[in-house]
Amino acid sequence: MLKKRVIPCLDVRDGRVVKGVAFEGLVDAGDPVECAARYDAQGADEITFLDITASHERRGAILSVVAMTAEQIFTPLTVGGGIRDERDVKALLDAGADKVSINTSAVVDPALVERCAGAWGSQAIVVAIDARRSATGWEVFIHGGRTPTGKDAVSWAGEVARLGAGEILLTSMDRDGTRAGYDLDLLRAVTSAVGVPVIASGGVGTLDHICDGLRAGADAALAASIFHSGQHTIGEVKELLALKGIAARPIAEAR
């Protein structure tokens, strides 16, 4: 049977890994290629780069990071952040990304999702949704969480799946950076509404949070700080998942 995935996420700015809480006090946390290779060796099921380079003119940095990473590791690689159009998608896929994750541009131009899925296949197109609790449910925010859209996150998830997104990367803005665990209600609402895989994101502070998210219906669990800080390894997650009876790929099979 298909296994639940554990995905470390690396925030990359101007070609370097940065870490910080809610975009405050970002510090250099190393070379992304080395970090990706380390997670690969630990048995990560996939690796995600989120490019937070502020200037679109400096996107060349992420392209060379992707190319160098793809030379070294044999693990699926997803890249998101700042993707505006088909040219950006093509450049990332050509550089060696297996999937690209589109966020703001999907809201601004939903047909972009359809065009990209048509050109490269749904399997290569992830739509990232940043959602915040509202009075009636969850609202979609764009521009790195700065701009409300008035869109309901659950119906937006359904819409992008219909447009051809092969996967949804669902981030709870309320939980992101809090280490209080995923927003499980949000996860349940979205996973029961769409037929494509959903990656849980935002809020992991303990290994138990990963188990909770996967039990709530997520197909994959994304986490950043618990791995970067050295607090836990991917192997420790896999051990706990095995202990809890959650089907995951055993670590012994990783390189």
Next chain:
Amino acid sequence: MNLVVVDAGMGNLRSVERALEEAARRVSQSVKLTRSGDPNVVRAADVVVFPGQGAFRDCARALDGGLREAITGSIAAGKPYLGLCLGLQALFATSEEAGESCRGLAIYGGTVRKLEGAPGVKIPHMGWNTVEPERRGGLLGDSAEHYYFVHSFVVVPSDPSLAAGTTEHGSRFVSAVERDNVFATQFHPEKSQSAGLSLLGRFLERA
């Protein structure tokens, strides 16, 4: 040996090349890799690797410029063939995904159909899943192994004995075929870490 990675414009081939290079290094095989969509280059190669992601329709179209004849000729001549993802589906004549006019290589009878989704069965089938060998002594080895999948369509061979490996996702489907000089997988060995590199290494050793 001269190995050609067939470039039918079906996505990034660099990861396939890198994985083949690394697999060759690990089993100490000397392999000269060429990436090409030129039928003459494909015809001249000792080993044909056909990777691909995306739509069967585009794949069939890409085969129309002489590649179909070049690849089927190599297979008929007994040269080792490795198909990855669409390179497996292309072994069959047609796909539900595209009309009857879109022809694959038609090496085997059967078809390509869409996986059925259900509650708890997400489409695309994306992630690591187990491949169970259907026979002993094949390239897949004798025990189940995890590989990385990402696809929505599966092959349904008319001859069930083509199946070298099967996988469960909603229902059980054929995730690898093996017959004589042909080996093809629905999963991506080039994205399957050490398990994938070992499999590619076994293919190269036998090639």
